Amino acid sequence: MKRLSEKQIKRNxxxxxxxxxxxxxxxxxxxxxxxxxxxxxxxxxxxxxxxDFKDAINKQCKKGDLLWAVSKGGPIDAxxxxxxxxxxxxxxxxxxxGERDDGSHYLQCILIDEKSRKRRVK
Numbered sequence: 001m002k003r004l005s006e007k008q009i010k011r012n013x014x015x016x017x018x019x020x021x022x023x024x025x026x027x028x029x030x031x032x033x034x035x036x037x038x039x040x041x042x043x044x045x046x047x048x049x050x051x052d053f054k055d056a057i058n059k060q061c062k063k064g065d066l067l068w069a070v071s072k073g074g075p076i077d078a079x080x081x082x083x084x085x086x087x088x089x090x091x092x093x094x095x096x097x098g099e100r101d102d103g104s105h106y107l108q109c110i111l112i113d114e115k116s117r118k119r120r121v122k
Contacts, residue, residue: 041062041064041065041066042065042066042068043057043060043061043062043065043066043067043068043111044068044070045057045060045061045067045068045069045070046069046070046071046072047069047071047072048071048072048074048076049076049080050079050080050083050084052072053069053080053084053088054084054087057069057088057111061111062111063111063112064110064111065110065111066108066109066110066111067088067089067107067108067109067110067111068106068107068108069084069106069107069108070100070104070105070106070107071104071105071106072104073102073103073104074103074104075099075103075104075105076104076105081097081105081107084107085097085107085109088109088111088112089107089109089110089111089112090109090110090111090112093109093110094109095107095108095109096108096109
């Protein structure tokens with residue numbers, strides 16, 4: 001077996017260390033391996049009106065959740081959507097509303113603490 005020169009040993013060692021660091025960097029910087037972020041939670045609710053949404057949100061959701069509010073299989077009027085947005089959605093983030101193929105409506109937004117939006121009485 002042929003003996004490696006000092007130059008070849010240094011080059012092979014450098015290459016091996018480079019490959020180890022490269023492989024480790026894939027693990028360190030891979031988002032799938034990152035610690036889970038509890039701020040990215042989903043809260044899915046459905047109902048026929050704002051009061052159904054309100055009850056479900058109060059029971060199931062927490063501040064910072066991504067709120068998905070969907071009407072139960074049929075259209076829901078703008079007032080109910082507006083009330084839900086006004087009391088529960090963070091206006092610093094995107095608020096998405098729309099209609100699904102089955103005619104039901106949906107709302108997506110980041111949930112804030114309702115206490116900051118309740119009517120203030122003097």
